Amino acid sequence: MISDIVYAELSSVLEGRLTRSKSELDQHGLSETWFPLTPPEAVAYPESTEEVVALMKLCHAHEIPVTGFGAGTSLEGQTLAVQGGIVVDFSRMNRVLRINDADMDAVVQPGITREALNVELRATGLMFPVDPGANASLGGMAMTRASGTTAVKYGTMKENVIGLEVVLADGTVIHTGSRARKSAAGYDLTSLFVGSEGTLGLITEMTVQLHGQPEAISAAVCSFDEIGPAVEAVIATIQVGLPMARIEFLDAASVDAVNRYSGANFPLKPHLFVEFHGSEGAVAEQVEMFGEIIHDFGGSDFEWASKAEDRNALWTMRHHAYWACLALKTGSKAVVTDICVPISKLADAVEQTRADIAASPLDGPILGHVGDGNFHAILLVDPDNETEIKEAKRLAHLMAERALALGGTITGEHGIGMGKKGLMAEEHGDGWAVMGQIKAAMDPKNILNPGKLVP
Amino acid sequence: MISDIVYAELSSVLEGRLTRSKSELDQHGLSETWFPLTPPEAVAYPESTEEVVALMKLCHAHEIPVTGFGAGTSLEGQTLAVQGGIVVDFSRMNRVLRINDADMDAVVQPGITREALNVELRATGLMFPVDPGANASLGGMAMTRASGTTAVKYGTMKENVIGLEVVLADGTVIHTGSRARKSAAGYDLTSLFVGSEGTLGLITEMTVQLHGQPEAISAAVCSFDEIGPAVEAVIATIQVGLPMARIEFLDAASVDAVNRYSGANFPLKPHLFVEFHGSEGAVAEQVEMFGEIIHDFGGSDFEWASKAEDRNALWTMRHHAYWACLALKTGSKAVVTDICVPISKLADAVEQTRADIAASPLDGPILGHVGDGNFHAILLVDPDNETEIKEAKRLAHLMAERALALGGTITGEHGIGMGKKGLMAEEHGDGWAVMGQIKAAMDPKNILNPGKLVP
Numbered sequence: 074m075i076s077d078i079v080y081a082e083l084s085s086v087l088e089g090r091l092t093r094s095k096s097e098l099d100q101h102g103l104s105e106t107w108f109p110l111t112p113p114e115a116v117a118y119p120e121s122t123e124e125v126v127a128l129m130k131l132c133h134a135h136e137i138p139v140t141g142f143g144a145g146t147s148l149e150g151q152t153l154a155v156q157g158g159i160v161v162d163f164s165r166m167n168r169v170l171r172i173n174d175a176d177m178d179a180v181v182q183p184g185i186t187r188e189a190l191n192v193e194l195r196a197t198g199l200m201f202p203v204d205p206g207a208n209a210s211l212g213g214m215a216m217t218r219a220s221g222t223t224a225v226k227y228g229t230m231k232e233n234v235i236g237l238e239v240v241l242a243d244g245t246v247i248h249t250g251s252r253a254r255k256s257a258a259g260y261d262l263t264s265l266f267v268g269s270e271g272t273l274g275l276i277t278e279m280t281v282q283l284h285g286q287p288e289a290i291s292a293a294v295c296s297f298d299e300i301g302p303a304v305e306a307v308i309a310t311i312q313v314g315l316p317m318a319r320i321e322f323l324d325a326a327s328v329d330a331v332n333r334y335s336g337a338n339f340p341l342k343p344h345l346f347v348e349f350h351g352s353e354g355a356v357a358e359q360v361e362m363f364g365e366i367i368h369d370f371g372g373s374d375f376e377w378a379s380k381a382e383d384r385n386a387l388w389t390m391r392h393h394a395y396w397a398c399l400a401l402k403t404g405s406k407a408v409v410t411d412i413c414v415p416i417s418k419l420a421d422a423v424e425q426t427r428a429d430i431a432a433s434p435l436d437g438p439i440l441g442h443v444g445d446g447n448f449h450a451i452l453l454v455d456p457d458n459e460t461e462i463k464e465a466k467r468l469a470h471l472m473a474e475r476a477l478a479l480g481g482t483i484t485g486e487h488g489i490g491m492g493k494k495g496l497m498a499e500e501h502g503d504g505w506a507v508m509g510q511i512k513a514a515m516d517p518k519n520i521l522n523p524g525k526l527v528p
Numbered sequence: 529m530i531s532d533i534v535y536a537e538l539s540s541v542l543e544g545r546l547t548r549s550k551s552e553l554d555q556h557g558l559s560e561t562w563f564p565l566t567p568p569e570a571v572a573y574p575e576s577t578e579e580v581v582a583l584m585k586l587c588h589a590h591e592i593p594v595t596g597f598g599a600g601t602s603l604e605g606q607t608l609a610v611q612g613g614i615v616v617d618f619s620r621m622n623r624v625l626r627i628n629d630a631d632m633d634a635v636v637q638p639g640i641t642r643e644a645l646n647v648e649l650r651a652t653g654l655m656f657p658v659d660p661g662a663n664a665s666l667g668g669m670a671m672t673r674a675s676g677t678t679a680v681k682y683g684t685m686k687e688n689v690i691g692l693e694v695v696l697a698d699g700t701v702i703h704t705g706s707r708a709r710k711s712a713a714g715y716d717l718t719s720l721f722v723g724s725e726g727t728l729g730l731i732t733e734m735t736v737q738l739h740g741q742p743e744a745i746s747a748a749v750c751s752f753d754e755i756g757p758a759v760e761a762v763i764a765t766i767q768v769g770l771p772m773a774r775i776e777f778l779d780a781a782s783v784d785a786v787n788r789y790s791g792a793n794f795p796l797k798p799h800l801f802v803e804f805h806g807s808e809g810a811v812a813e814q815v816e817m818f819g820e821i822i823h824d825f826g827g828s829d830f831e832w833a834s835k836a837e838d839r840n841a842l843w844t845m846r847h848h849a850y851w852a853c854l855a856l857k858t859g860s861k862a863v864v865t866d867i868c869v870p871i872s873k874l875a876d877a878v879e880q881t882r883a884d885i886a887a888s889p890l891d892g893p894i895l896g897h898v899g900d901g902n903f904h905a906i907l908l909v910d911p912d913n914e915t916e917i918k919e920a921k922r923l924a925h926l927m928a929e930r931a932l933a934l935g936g937t938i939t940g941e942h943g944i945g946m947g948k949k950g951l952m953a954e955e956h957g958d959g960w961a962v963m964g965q966i967k968a969a970m971d972p973k974n975i976l977n978p979g980k981l982v983p
Contacts, residue, residue, distance in 0.1 A: 175767065175872035218712040229710050231719075232687070247959040253868040254900045255684050256937035257673040257723055258955050259944055259981055260963045264686075264719030268712055285769050312630065314740050354813070413708040417630035445709045482711035489714055500713050504702040507970065508715045514969035515962065526714055 074157070075114050079135050083117070083159070086127035090118040090165070101160045105207075106148050107406040107456055107465075108491065113140065113154035120165045122238060122246060122277040129275065130244035132159065132520055140522045141271040143210025144186055147217055148409045149490030151270050155524040161275060163212055169193050170278065177283045178235060178252060183212020183276045199283040202227040202318075205486065206392040212276045217488035218268035222391065225311075225444030226318040226350065227284055229486065234267050238278035242516040252280060265511070270488055271522040273515050287318070287350035291360050292384040293375040295367055296342040300324060300427060303343045304420040306370035307443045311416050315362055317444055318350040321391055324427065326438035327398065327451075334397030335390040345372070345443075346391055348384070398438045398451040406456040408465035412476035413447040413485030422479060426450055426472055435464055447485030474499070489526045497526075529612070530569050534590050538572070538614070541582035545573040545620070556615045560662075561603050562861040562911055562920075563946065568595065568609035575620045577693060577701060577732040584730065585699035587614065587975055595977045596726040598665025599641055602672055603864045604945030606725050610979040616730060618667055624648045625733065632738045633690060633707060638667020638731045654738040657682040660941065661847040667731045672943035673723030677846065680766075680899030681773040681805065682739055684941065689722050693733035697971040707735060720966070725943055726977040728970050742773070742805035746815050747839040748830040750822055751797040755779060755882055758798045759875040761825035762898045766871050770817055772899055774803040776846055779882065781893035782853065782906075789852030790845040800827070800898075801846055803839070853893045853906040861911040863920035867931035868902040868940030877934055881905055881927055890919055902940035929954070944981045952983075 075083070084091040092098075093115045102112030119125045132139050138158030145152055154160050163184035170180040174197055181190060188208045190201050205214060205221035213219075215237070220229035227233065236250030249262040266273060297303035307320055323331065323344045331337055345367075349359045364375065378384045390397075399405055414422045423439060430437040430450060441448025450472065452465040473483040473496050483496045497505045509528040512519075530538070539546040547553075548570045557567030574580045587594050593613030600607055609615050618639035626635040629652055636645060643663045645656050660669060660676035668674075670692070675684035682688065691705030704717040721728060752758035762775055778786065778799045786792055800822075804814045819830065833839045845852075854860055869877045878894060885892040885905060896903025905927065907920040928938040928951050938951045952960045964983040967974075 173870070173872070175763075176870040177767075178870075218710075218716070220710055220712075224710060231710070231716065241958075241962070245958050247957060247962060249956075249959055251868075251937045251955075252870040252935035253902075253931075253937045253940065254871070255673075255675055255679060255686070255868060255902065255940050257675075257866075257939045257941050257943040258937050258948070259723065259952060259960070260728075260966060261673070261686065261716075261719045261723055262956075262959055262962060264716045265966075268714065268716055273715075308630075312632075352813075355810070358807075358809070411712075413706075413710060415628070415631040415633075415707040416709070417628070447708075447710065476708075480707035482706045482708045482713050484712045485708065485710050486712050488712040493713070497714060500706075501704075501717075502702060503696075503700050504704055504717055505714070507696070507702060507717060510969040511715060511720075511966055514965040 075137055080115065083128065083131055086131065087117055087119060087124055090120070092116050101142055101162065102153065103145065104150050104153055105146055107408050107454060107462060108150040108153060111153040111155055113160040114157050115159050117159050117161045118165050119161060122240065125161070125240045125275055125277050126244045126246060128161065129240050129242065133243045133518065136518050136520060138520050138523050141212065141216065141275050143184060143213030144208060146207035146209045147213060147490065148487045149492035151217060151488060151490040151525060155491065163210060166277065172197060174199065176252060178280055179283055180278060180280050181211055183279060184210050186210050187214065194283065198286050200286050201281060202284050203230055203233055206395065211279060211281065215267050215276060215279060216270050218486070220442065220445065220486040222319045222321055222442055224442060225320060226316060231264060231267055233282045234263060234279055235282055236280035237263055237266055237276055239266055239274035240277055241274045242518065242521050250280065268488065270490060270526050272512055272526050273521060289353045289356040290348060290350055290384065291356050292348040292378040292387055294339070294344060294346050294387065295375050296340050296344050296373045297371060298342060300343045300424055301420050302370040303345055304423050304443060306367055306372060307345065308416050308419060309366050310363060311444060315359055317347055319346070319348040320444040321346040322441055322443040322448065323394065324439040326436065327394055327440040330397040330401050330438055331390050331394055334400050335393060337390060346387060394440055395451060398453065401436060402453045404455060405453040408452040408454060408462065408469055409487065410450045410452065410469045410472045411484045411487040412472050412481060413445060414476050414479045414481030416446045418479040418481065419443060419446050422475060423448060425475060429468055429471055433464060433468055435461060435468065437468065445485060446481065491525060494526065530592060535570065538583065538586055541586065542572055542574060542579055545575070547571050556597055556617065557608065558600065559605050559608055560601055562863050562909060562917060563605040563608060566608040566610055568615040569612050570614050572614050572616045573620050574616060577695065580616070580695045580730055580732050581699045581701060583616065584695050584697065588698045588973065591973050591975060593975050593978050596667065596671065596730050598639060598668030599663060601662035601664045602668060602945060603942045604947035606672060606943060606945040606980060610946065618665060621732065627652060629654065631707060633735055634738055635733060635735050636666055638734060639665050641665050642669065649738065653741050655741050656736060657739050658685055658688055661850065666734060666736065670722050670731060670734060671725050673941070675897065675900065675941040677774045677776055677897055679897060680775060681771060686719060686722055688737045689718060689734055690737055691735035692718055692721055692731055694721055694729035695732055696729045697973065697976050705735065723943065725945060725981050727967055727981050728976060744808045744811040745803060745805055745839065746811050747803040747833040747842055749794065749799060749801055749842065750830050751795050751799050751828045752826060753797060755798045755879055756875055757825040758800055759878050759898060761822055761827060762800065763871050763874060764821050764825070765818060766899060770814055772802055773805040774801065775899040776801040777896055777898040777903060778849065779894040781891065782849055782895040785852040785856050785893055786845050786849055789855050790848060792845060801842060849895055850906060853908065856891060857908045859910065860908040863907040863909060863917070863924055864942065865905045865907065865924045865927045866939045866942040867927050867936060868900060869931050869934045869936030871901045873934040873936065874898060874901050877930060878903060880930060884923055884926055888919060888923055890916060890923065892923065900940060901936065946980060949981065
């Protein structure tokens, strides 16, 4: 519990930008998925690294839990202050500090969203491609090692964060990485913080890799009669080394949801949404090769979206698919699964998952970033119905076990938070204990996002 | 000191594959660079993970230092047992355990060399591209986060190691990563071990990313009158996004060394050695675009090596450049530098380094993987001449400080070992202390490669 005296101290270092108004606490106690409302004791809005340092020093002295908050779009309860304390909302630290055109990198504050960054980059010919769908903050994306539709070409946050400024548990500030393209100078602390979900420190500044805006873009949609050939076509495309920028799978149930929510009119069959980036010549070549592969696997003719507004409409539909699925069942919440398997196992994993869900009373559209071997079932539950939540968790557990049995992982991009902690020992064995050792060494008082990720 | 009783115990778990013969100790006490002979107390040759586990448990119990050894090609003294104890030579753990064609990955033991792996891959159409020049072991390459000539296209060991089996200080075995293309399941332990130089654990198995052998390859050499335009041409090539597979810079002194050592006849001017990989059409397009850029910067006409044997001869010359430089001065050893800077700063960094060396009594050819912003000066010293070693270290320190001032790193690919420990605080500040905390948590007895990398 934060005493009134400590609250006043904390408020003073933030020049009053600390609140315990019920509406703000509730707003920061929500999650996008099925977790119950978990309001923190206070919400802080720092505006500088110095303020985060002052805040952390006080919280360290008083052993107050600190949980970072970006845009609140995480799916495994990462931002919920399950042990009370303070949520640090980075929405006021949302500036682009520097854009280095020549080296194609940018230094940004963690609260900036990916869409806002790309608006600022528009005139430079550069872009930040990592696209988890939600308009997440870059700090949050780094902390969950997010990826999304474009990782198949541009990589995940692991590949696109090249340096960090981090405030540690005791208020010490460190800088990881450099602006060089590679380094062999000691432990890769940047990679350690990326994916650490706020349990090792708070990001206050980050250097991200930018990419050139492609000269040419082509997007298309095609359908298949069955799941198997759709996924096999993806596998074949990857194996011939065709460089797709995006390749998304939606099963018939997802397509139905998208049609209803976005007013589209796709046939109720499994679909692939694809996009190619490159020079005019390269994209034309890729489109032709892809067309041949799709044809071999019995896919429909493409509908190509050559105009920018048509492509935007297509990807907006894809990005809204999560809410489209929720809208299938009034008042529902989702237990979202997120397995990732080796490409060669993808068809097996998707088809077995489809069969499990078909045999269950729950609805669960399947969709995902199949170019990475990553897909989700959106298991729809009434959040007040224990039986449904239990059944959804059973299905989610089945999927995770299958992913591990196939040499994959329990989460491709959503992270662990609270939702997947129960599976960490199964995936990592004694490696999970090593994560615990690192956590204990770097945050011995366990004040940074306690209750998440580590044992 | 290892007592005779402990020695017998250790020998017994290795079925006799432990030695203290002087010749073996001396052979494992050498380094490729200027460090004095540092023989360990014993050399072990395990043949399985189980043997490494048994060895580590005994060494843990008796607090005996353990230093891993692959091919002995590291350049910063990483394999030298500076606090005595055992060197674990992985040359008998050198098998390919599995090749997964469909997923383009392979599971190998750490002692296999990159050339041996590529021989085994030849018939699969796949390759392991990371190429540090020396025929290093994959375990050693992982531990130094090696890269080399092809990183500009295929990435470094950071990008190409996707999973590890590691024996920790107390003999616990963990498995990091998975065979999925991405994961958000907790701390990225794979990335923590890659680059850790044997200070956190011993790799006993590794899963590496493979790549398709390119359909077409074109290599070429061109010269420039001055360093500046040669490097500016590289920067321009990168900035237009031309995907080179290799782009190497050699200054006139390096070219002279290569001519003498390999019987070549290049003009004594700065050179670029380049290579493009891709489809026939893509390579032709890239070659043409590159030709235009080179022309704009006043480069000579290319000499293209279109035949495989000509290309092999070219890259063999490049790979032998280090020994070619050593041969310039009879009996010399090298203090090898390895800075990496943001691409936009590369011309400044190379030209200022050239000027520093020109003003010094030492010879120091400059060459490097300029597509990454990474280059080396091979500072030639008489290993018995204190004054020369001191002068070489002064120059190396100047280069490292310059790299940091330009936003770069003190080492792009050689790692820290003993040679660069003195610069870690300057590069990482309090981040170096964090590395020390992690080391202390994972190896509290400090038996894993003590004296290297961490404070």
